[in-house]
Amino acid sequence: MTVESTAARTPRRSAGSKAGTTGTKRTRTTAKKDAGTEPQLVQLLTPEGKRVKNAEYDKYVAGITPEELRGLYRDMVLTRRFDAEATSLQRQGELGLWASLLGQEAAQIGSGRATREDDYVFPTYREHGVAWCRGVDPANLLGMFRGVNNGGWDPNSNNFQLYTIVIGSQTLHATGYAMGVAKDGADSAVIAYFGDGASSQGDVAESFTFSAVYNAPVVFFCQNNQWAISEPTEKQSRVPIYQRAQGFGFPGVRVDGNDVLGVLAVTRWALERARSGEGPTLVEAFTYRMGAHTTSDDPTRYRGDEERQAWEAKDPILRLRRYLEASNHADDGFFAELETESEALGKRVREAVRAMPDPDHFAIFENAYADGHALVDEERAQFAAYQASFADEGGN
Amino acid sequence: MADKMALAKAINESLRRALESDPKVLIMGEDVGKLGGVFRVTDGLQKDFGESRVIDTPLAESGIVGTAIGLALRGYRPVVEIQFDGFVFPAYDQIVTQLAKMHARSLGKVKLPVVVRIPYGGGIGAVEHHSESPEALFAHVAGLKIVSPSNASDAYWMMQQAIQSDDPVIFFEPKRRYWDKGEVNTEAIPGPLHKAQVVREGTDLTLAAYGPMVKLCQEVADAAAEEGRNLEVLDLRSVSPLDFDSIQASVEKTRRLVVVHEAPVFFGSGAEIAARITERCFYHLEAPVLRVGGYHAPYPPARLEEEYLPNLDRVLDAVDRSLAY
Structure with missing residues (x-):
């Protein structure tokens, strides 16, 4: 068969009509959601703070104590306070950028608290709440946003990997790590965080394939916060994201991402599956990015306020507070004390960031290689001589 | 007619002109439609030319370039945006193994008039992967043409020429100069694209x-x-x-x-x-x-x-x- 030149070819049909310029029937560029696939949403706490029974998942939070519930509440409040402080610090010029998690506290605290110390977490760049659960100092998260480093913590001291900016890459790393855990015969689990936008990346599809084929003990935790910068989730998927797992051969479930109890239960279930050799699970936490994508973004350009207001009514912190109050699990003293603790955290983070020194210039040449490299040594020496030439001028 | 405009605006005007003059020209990328791109380079184009010509794609760079190749095979002239330099690498496979080589593979029968726009370079105080200059990684590959304008006028005219090129062009946009203004004469006769x-x-x-x-x-x-x-x-x-x-x-x-x-x-x-x-x-x-x-x-x-x-x-x-x- 001869391959014709596309430029010289006379179109048999008007290709121009395919471009939608002449108003043909096929002008729709994005698939609408298929009817009849409205997903089941796992929810243990309603937005009004009412506990609802769930035959499948109740057992994963059956023994939860009032103290643990207050702990989840405290985690969410402090995470939100930290996040607000970081946004302020960006506005004050102390940070170059900030990616807020506002609205996603339950998805992150619920899943983060489901992990065990020996589990391993692979985050995106927005998992500040998960970092909190893993014991990473919040101030350390801010170094990369201030521009003093590209990741300011030791991933192995908390089993919490560095933030990954390139979308979706970490899902393959998590899968490989989980393959290693399985090879070692350990019963740890691995959890990979990603978003609705990342679900379109090839790396994510490949991580599903690998984890399924090797039965890797990994939980894919997708926070569907409805927006990939300006693009709504229907630009990424024609079916609810959790349903994609089925085609790869492992279960997927959608949980109310603003229900910390529901997220905790579902993530515990998924992690237990991983530990007991049942392989990967996809959890889609259905939530909402209440703020901008980052401080560089202006969401008023692409979404209306009504949507935000509707989600405000489903606020994750508010609903747990309602439940705590209605069930007499927390009193005014608890909330007042938390308020004080919250302000203290904000102050500590603020001071830590302002005190963060700029890195030494020679840091450019550090850690490019583990075993060194002759060219780096040569360039470092040239850089030193160049810098010294200014010192000489100053001295003379 | 000579107007003073920012470099980003010059590219925007050039894309607009291409969309107006050739129905085969398409704009594709992440956030290029409704938002107008994170740098607003495609601002207003979807509003004026519709969602079928200015396309918000899924968040998948290999998909963006790979489907642009397919659209080019079908006779379109896609201009795709990679949001930042450091995000091009999922598409690197498609660019190196397919976009660059399909013309030769087909013994010259297939032409791939695809423009890959990449805002590149540093100096804007960004986080990792947002400040890189990977042009040499592409220049090493035969089959690709690589250009980078320094000013608004060149940005306008070089984009026109890149879109008209029957070879794939990687169009590196100096993001730290996006807001620098310069005279753009939209009726000038530009010199050759690849001349210094x-x-x-x-x-x-x-x-x-x-x-x-x-x-x-x-x-x-x-x-x-x-x-x-x-x-x-x-x-x-x-x-x-x-x-x-x-x-x-x-x-x-x-x-x-x-x-x-x-x-x-x-x-x-x-x-x-x-x-x-x-x-x-x-x-x-x-x-x-x-x-x-x-x-x-x-x-x-x-x-x-x-x-x-x-x-x-x-x-x-x-x-x-x-x-x-």
Whole structure:
């Protein structure tokens, strides 16, 4: 068969009509959601703070104590306070950028608290709440946003990997790590965080394939916060994201991402599956990015306020507070004390960031290689001589 | 008609003109539609040309370039945006193994008029993967053409020419110059896409650069002039093909050459220029060709980028070293 030149070819049909310029029937560029696939949403706490029974998942939070519930509440409040402080610090010029998690506290605290110390977490760049659960100092998260480093913590001291900016890459790393855990015969689990936008990346599809084929003990935790910068989730998927797992051969479930109890239960279930050799699970936490994508973004350009207001009514912190109050699990003293603790955290983070020194210039040449490299040594020496030439001028 | 506009706006106007004049032109990328791109380069285009021509794609770079190839096979002329330099690599496979080679593979029967726009370079205080200059990684691949405008007028006209090109063009946009304004005459007759331009005539030394470093070299020439040195500044505009004739002509006059780019010096485009010019101008050169660029280290965090990127002093230092031979 001869391959014709596309430029010289006379179109048999008007290709121009395919471009939608002449108003043909096929002008729709994005698939609408298929009817009849409205997903089941796992929810243990309603937005009004009412506990609802769930035959499948109740057992994963059956023994939860009032103290643990207050702990989840405290985690969410402090995470939100930290996040607000970081946004302020960006506005004050102390940070170059900030990616807020506002609205996603339950998805992150619920899943983060489901992990065990020996589990391993692979985050995106927005998992500040998960970092909190893993014991990473919040101030350390801010170094990369201030521009003093590209990741300011030791991933192995908390089993919490560095933030990954390139979308979706970490899902393959998590899968490989989980393959290693399985090879070692350990019963740890691995959890990979990603978003609705990342679900379109090839790396994510490949991580599903690998984890399924090797039965890797990994939980894919997708926070569907409805927006990939300006693009709504229907630009990424024609079916609810959790349903994609089925085609790869492992279960997927959608949980109310603003229900910390529901997220905790579902993530515990998924992690237990991983530990007991049942392989990967996809959890889609259905939530909402209440703020901008980052401080560089202006969401008023692409979404209306009504949507935000509707989600405000489903606020994750508010609903747990309602439940705590209605069930007499927390009193005014608890909330007042938390308020004080919250302000203290904000102050500590603020001071830590302002005190963060700029890195030494020679840091450019550090850690490019583990075993060194002759060219780096040569360039470092040239850089030193160049810098010294200014010192000489100053001295003379 | 000559208007003063920002470089980003010039690209926007050029894309608008292409969409108006050729129904086969498509714009594709992440956030390019409703938002108008994170740098607003495609602002307003979806509103005026519709969702079928200005397409918000899924968040998947390999998919963006791979489907653009398919659309080009079908007769379209896609102009795709990669949101930031450091995000191009999921698409690198499609660009290197398919976009660059399909024309040759088909013995010339297939043409892939795809433009891949990449905002590139540093100096904006960004987080990791948002400040890189990967042009040499593409220049090494036959089948691709690589250009980078330094000013609004070139941005406008080079985009027109890139879209008209039947070869795939990687269009590197100097993101730190997006807001720099310049005259754009939309009725001018532009020179050839891959020809360098002397933007400042001089006699003592040639500074060669492209994209964001041209403005720096002009500032260097101003500073050197105060010390009585008359530098020539050459805006290369195209990295592949490189206009060696123009570089040669300049070097035969000035006898000294300093190449400046943000990308790492090691295996950078300056290395190719130095080698070729040494071959072509061996008996004219008074000094070895010097290069100023990034170090052989990962692009540093924002608070260190001023030390990493070529700046006035570092280029002047190279000028001094060249003149000292």
